[in-house]
Amino acid sequence: MTREQVFKDLTEIFWDVFDDEDIELTDETTADDIEDWDSLEQINLVVACEKKFNVKFDMKEIQNLKNVGEMVDTILAKVG
Amino acid sequence: MNNYKYEDLKVGMSESFTVTITPEMLDSFKGITGDINPLHNDEDFAKAKGHQGRVAYGMLTASFLSTLAGVYIPGERSLIQQVETKFANPVYIGDELTVKGEIVELVESVQRLELKVVITNQNGKKVLRGKMGILVV
Numbered sequence: 737m738t739r740e741q742v743f744k745d746l747t748e749i750f751w752d753v754f755d756d757e758d759i760e761l762t763d764e765t766t767a768d769d770i771e772d773w774d775s776l777e778q779i780n781l782v783v784a785c786e787k788k789f790n791v792k793f794d795m796k797e798i799q800n801l802k803n804v805g806e807m808v809d810t811i812l813a814k815v816g
Numbered sequence: 817m818n819n820y821k822y823e824d825l826k827v828g829m830s831e832s833f834t835v836t837i838t839p840e841m842l843d844s845f846k847g848i849t850g851d852i853n854p855l856h857n858d859e860d861f862a863k864a865k866g867h868q869g870r871v872a873y874g875m876l877t878a879s880f881l882s883t884l885a886g887v888y889i890p891g892e893r894s895l896i897q898q899v900e901t902k903f904a905n906p907v908y909i910g911d912e913l914t915v916k917g918e919i920v921e922l923v924e925s926v927q928r929l930e931l932k933v934v935i936t937n938q939n940g941k942k943v944l945r946g947k948m949g950i951l952v953v
Contacts, residue, residue, distance in 0.1 A: 779897065779926045779951075780898075780949075792924065792925060793925040794925060
């Protein structure tokens with residue numbers, strides 16, 4: 737799976753979770769950039785990513801994620 | 817009160833309890849919410865609309881989902897994150913409801929359970945269907 741593909745799929749997850757297809761992600765996007773990205777939606781994002789990419793995260797990984805770029809890289813490292 | 821830890825939970829586990837709807841419950845709900853809609857408060861109005869009597873508030877029926885999670889599954893460690901419900905059939909005063917939840921998914925990374933919930937009346941008719949996302953904290 738390419739980084740571009742992960743990025744595209746992740747964008748669709750964001751659209752679905754936040755019900756907003758105007759969201760445009762970059763590597764630098766953080767929770768500060770998306771109004772509704774709170775702790776509840778963070779959990780929903782994690783759950784949606786685990787289902788979509790068929791991967792498992794651990795709590796520490798989730799807590800250490802700083803932005804979308806790190807999220808993409810973490811997923812990519814798991815799916816290969 | 818139950819006190820399941822995340823490690824105790826398995827997909828397929830379920831819990832249920834029963835509750836009978838009383839006029840006092842509707843009156844208390846009206847007092848709390850300020851919903852004075854006559855469908856729930858005026859017997860004649862409700863009958864004129866084709867019902868057998870005052871219709872219980874859908875959100876009153878749904879409120880028992882709080883008890884399901886907070887007391888039964890997982891119980892003390894419950895933190896409800898989200899609830900989706902459909903009100904499938906009307907509930908009336910005197911109805912005996914069975915509130916049931918079954919774990920359909922466990923997400924270890926965030927210690928969350930997904931609960932499929934169904935509330936049925938004394939005739940076995942579903943009055944509410946839905947799902948809940950609950951953290952085990």
